[in-house]
Amino acid sequence: MSRSTLRLTVAQALVRFLAAQYTERDGVRHRLIAGTWGIFGHGNVAGIGQALLEAGEDTMPFHQGRNEQAMVHAAVAHARQLDRLSAQAVTTSIGPGATNLVTGAALATVNRLPVLLLPGDYFATRAADPLLQQLEHPVEADLSVNDTLRPVSRYFDRITRPEALIPSALNAMRVLADPVETGAVTLALPQDVQAEAYDWPEEFFADRVWHVRRPAPDPAELAAAVEAVRGSRRPLIVAGGGIHHSEAEAALKAFVEATGIPVASTQAGKGSLRHDHPADLGGVGHTGTAVADDLARTADLVIGVGTRYTDFTTASATLFQEPGVRFVNLNVAAFDAHKLSARTLVADARAGLEALTQALAGHRVDTAYEAEYRAGKERWEQVVDAAFRADDEHAVPTQTQVLGALDAVVGDDDVVINAAGSLPGDLHKLWRARSPRQYHLEYGYSCMGYEIPAGIGVQQAAPGTPVWSLVGDGTYLMMPTEIVTAVQERLPVNLVLIQNHGYASIGGLSETVGGERFGTAYRYRAPDGTFTGDPLPVDLAANAASLGMDVLRAKTVRELRDALATARASDRPTCVYVETDPTPGAPGAEAWWDVPVAEVASREAATRARETYDRNVVDRRRHL
Numbered sequence: 001m002s003r004s005t006l007r008l009t010v011a012q013a014l015v016r017f018l019a020a021q022y023t024e025r026d027g028v029r030h031r032l033i034a035g036t037w038g039i040f041g042h043g044n045v046a047g048i049g050q051a052l053l054e055a056g057e058d059t060m061p062f063h064q065g066r067n068e069q070a071m072v073h074a075a076v077a078h079a080r081q082l083d084r085l086s087a088q089a090v091t092t093s094i095g096p097g098a099t100n101l102v103t104g105a106a107l108a109t110v111n112r113l114p115v116l117l118l119p120g121d122y123f124a125t126r127a128a129d130p131l132l133q134q135l136e137h138p139v140e141a142d143l144s145v146n147d148t149l150r151p152v153s154r155y156f157d158r159i160t161r162p163e164a165l166i167p168s169a170l171n172a173m174r175v176l177a178d179p180v181e182t183g184a185v186t187l188a189l190p191q192d193v194q195a196e197a198y199d200w201p202e203e204f205f206a207d208r209v210w211h212v213r214r215p216a217p218d219p220a221e222l223a224a225a226v227e228a229v230r231g232s233r234r235p236l237i238v239a240g241g242g243i244h245h246s247e248a249e250a251a252l253k254a255f256v257e258a259t260g261i262p263v264a265s266t267q268a269g270k271g272s273l274r275h276d277h278p279a280d281l282g283g284v285g286h287t288g289t290a291v292a293d294d295l296a297r298t299a300d301l302v303i304g305v306g307t308r309y310t311d312f313t314t315a316s317a318t319l320f321q322e323p324g325v326r327f328v329n330l331n332v333a334a335f336d337a338h339k340l341s342a343r344t345l346v347a348d349a350r351a352g353l354e355a356l357t358q359a360l361a362g363h364r365v366d367t368a369y370e371a372e373y374r375a376g377k378e379r380w381e382q383v384v385d386a387a388f389r390a391d392d393e394h395a396v397p398t399q400t401q402v403l404g405a406l407d408a409v410v411g412d413d414d415v416v417i418n419a420a421g422s423l424p425g426d427l428h429k430l431w432r433a434r435s436p437r438q439y440h441l442e443y444g445y446s447c448m449g450y451e452i453p454a455g456i457g458v459q460q461a462a463p464g465t466p467v468w469s470l471v472g473d474g475t476y477l478m479m480p481t482e483i484v485t486a487v488q489e490r491l492p493v494n495l496v497l498i499q500n501h502g503y504a505s506i507g508g509l510s511e512t513v514g515g516e517r518f519g520t521a522y523r524y525r526a527p528d529g530t531f532t533g534d535p536l537p538v539d540l541a542a543n544a545a546s547l548g549m550d551v552l553r554a555k556t557v558r559e560l561r562d563a564l565a566t567a568r569a570s571d572r573p574t575c576v577y578v579e580t581d582p583t584p585g586a587p588g589a590e591a592w593w594d595v596p597v598a599e600v601a602s603r604e605a606a607t608r609a610r611e612t613y614d615r616n617v618v619d620r621r622r623h624l
Contacts, residue, residue: 005199010162010189011051013200014118017169019059020205023085023177025212030085032177032210033116034078035061035460037071041093042132043120047194048091063460064488066481068092070453072104072184074482075115077417077450077457079108081437084245085212086461087114087176094120094191095133099145101186106152107445109183111241111268112333114176117153117186119146124160124190146188154183160190162198177210179245179348180333214246215332217347217355225328225345226359232301234322234369235261238284238313241268242306242331248350249436252305253277255357260365261303262373264292266313267424267443269306271433278374283428285313286593290383291376293590297321302340304329306349309339312443316594318619327623330356340623384430387585393558400426400585401557402498402578406468407432409564414466415440415458419450421472422505423498426586437462449479455493456486466568470496473522474503476540480547486573487548494567495575497544500582501535513597513613514606541577550574592616 008016021032040049052062065071068090075088092098098119108115121144122134130136137143142158150156155175157168165187172185217225229235243252252272256263256279263273264284273280282289284296296302296319304327307313314320320340327342330352337344345352388404390397397405403426410416412434418424419442433439440458442450455469476497486493507520524533545551550572554560560578567574597613598606 004202006202006205007197007199009047009051009195009197010159010165011047011194012054013162013198013204014165014169014187015048015051015055015060016205018089018116019055020207021173022207022209023212024209025085025214029209030082032087032173033060033089034086035063036089036091037063037065037075038091039065039068039071039093039097041095041097041120043094043097043191044091044118044189044194045093047120047189047191048118063088064485066484067479068097068100069104070449070479070482072101072108072115072117073447073450073453074457074460076104076108076111076113077440077454078461079113079115080111080440081415081458081461083247084112084114084179084182087116088457089116089118091118092120094122094131095145099148102148102152103447105149105184105186107442107447107450109152109154111442111444112179112182112245114182115184116172116176117149117184119149119186119188120194121146121158121188121190123192125192127192144188146186149184149186149188152184153186154181155185156188157186158188158190159193162193162196166204173208173210177212179212214348214351215346216351217330217345221343221345222355222359224343225330225356228301228326228328228343229259229261229303229356229360230363233366234295234299235301235303235365236295236299237261237263237303237305238307239263239265239269239272239305240307241266242349243269243272244436246306246332246349248306248353249273251350251353251357255353258357259360259363260370262295264288264296266307266310267428267441270428270431270441271436271439274434275432278377281373281377282380285319286315286589286591287312287425287428288590289380289429290587290590291373291380293319294376295373300325302327304331304339304342305353306331308336308444310444311594315591317621318592318616320623321619321621325623383587384432387430387587390557394556396555396581397557397560397578398581398583398585399423399498399500400430402496402560402580403427403430405557405561405564406496408561409568410438410468411466412438414438414468414568415462416468416470417451417454417458418470419443419454420446420448420475420505421503422508423470423472425505425589429586448475451475452480452486452493452495453482455495456482456489456491459491459493466494468494468496471498472504473497473499473501473538473540480543483544483547483549483573491573492571493573495544495549495573496564497540497575497577499540499577499579504582509595512609513595514601514603514609516603516605541575544575544577548573552576554578592619594620
């Protein structure tokens with residue numbers, strides 16, 4: 001019996017296949033690959049480029065990027081905004097275009113966020129060898145620069161024959177749609193194979209729906225978790241990003257209101273409860289709040305929900321100090337559930353929380369414990385008020401006063417984006433998240449340059465949503481390129497550009513670990529060769545304007561507040577530029593972070609820093 005086929009190039013077949021892929025969860029269908037970002041070169045222009053042109057915008061929307069890494073950032077932010085149910089593809093040429101993907105791929109995989117990478121590759125036939133931009137290896141002829149993507153991809157394949165695309169494309173979709181496996185997926189496409197024709201079975205292009213499971217907890221694991229909760233006196237929930245990915249915020253709220261157990265959040269989990277909920281204690285760990293960290297030190301049971309337990313969350317294994325502390329980890333991934341020798345509850349976050357709520361019916365923490373954490377929350381709110389408050393509206397704002405001015409302007413559905421520098425710590429301690437998607441911090445990879453392209457990705461995923469990309473001057477100089485894309489696409493991304501003349505965050509860290517802020521200031525060289533001269537005459541606002549943004553310069557707190565309101569009302573990409581008072585406005589760290597200090601040094605600063613390090617490191621423990 002003959003079957004129907006279509007004769008298409010490999011690139012044409014891939015684009016047609018991607019356009020027919022969907023995810024489905026709770027009866028709601030999403031397009032799995034919602035669009036493709038691309039920068040064209042000789043490695044993809046005649047293959048994927050031609051296929052995208054032939055397919056048309058209705059079949060596969062195309063987005064023009066300026067930097068390959070930035071395109072991945074935009075795609076990742078798009079996927080995060082849509083709870084990992086929809087992703088985007090990124091196509092590049094061979095050579096530097098492909099290797100520029102590596103940082104973005106690492107960010108995606110570290111954060112468990114889906115993105116499909118389609119870099120060009122060398123001729124599979126070796127008809128022309130070596131090619132322009134080819135890396136030659138004397139003993140591995142099948143090696144290409146795309147192999148740098150292997151360790152940062154959850155799935156990798158090189159399509160050296162047309163028919164190999166079928167199983168590989170199906171595996172790629174399986175990984176992208178699986179909440180346990182997801183991350184960066186790479187299909188390396190030799191440029192000759194991209195243009196090669198093949199008779200494809202028509203069923204390859206039929207609509208295909210990938211069901212996103214909500215696995216329920218195992219009864220034995222559930223019973224053990226319930227026993228642990230009932231036996232605890234001071235339980236604490238650590239809410240991670242998995243709550244958002246699972247859309248489990250309502251289930252968490254119901255669980256908390258039924259049991260009275262308080263919630264502290266990781267960077268990815270912040271916003272799991274609204275900031276004004278009585279049980280929301282704010283951030284936890286090195287950049288956490290005093291009330292959250294105090295409770296974490298005395299907790300006898302830590303319930304981790306959808307968290308990876310990074311060193312910032314655990315304060316480098318020094319935070320959870322109660323001698324008998326135990327852990328229950330609810331996570332869809334067994335790999336994460338087993339961390340800290342926990343009792344595991346391997347399940348979808350929403351399904352697991354709902355099962356716990358039902359099984360714990362009638363159980364509630366002691367009223368004295370509730371009163372304790374509520375009083376601590378009230379004290380911390382006073383700290384936030386003080387950090388945000390500006391008594392003199394004509395003064396130059398501090399960084400925390402910038403956040404206070406923004407807090408006064410944003411609506412509940414606005415999205416605030418950040419990734420690196422000193423802002424993540426200030427935001428984790430101080431920001432009052434009003435909705436599940438408002439707080440968008442990429443702190444798994446903490447990648448400078450993420451914020452501006454991420455603003456584009458969020459706006460593509462949620463048109464009409466006010467988006468704020470918060471960057472310092474160091475981050476801005478890393479990757480301002482996608483400002484041009486925002487202008488081209490008429491996406492009203494708001495950029496809050498804070499000028500503090502250098503790497504403020506790492507400068508502060510350098511000072512505490514004996515590095516004396518070496519190499520962290522943006523200044524002229526002094527006569528002694530150090531970078532301690534006058535600030536560089538760099539006008540970043542003028543740079544943003546030259547790339548097409550509307551720019552509002554604010555010198556005082558009042559001007560800043562007015563500029564932010566103007567930006568929010570604008571329908572164009574707008575930059576609010578402010579030079580800040582370097583006076584610290586945020587409270588110091590409430591928990592330690594392990595950055596090893598020189599054990600032997602001739603400079604006094606490093607010697608003193610090592611003494612402090614030795615005092616702190618003794619609190620580090622293994623939970624066995």
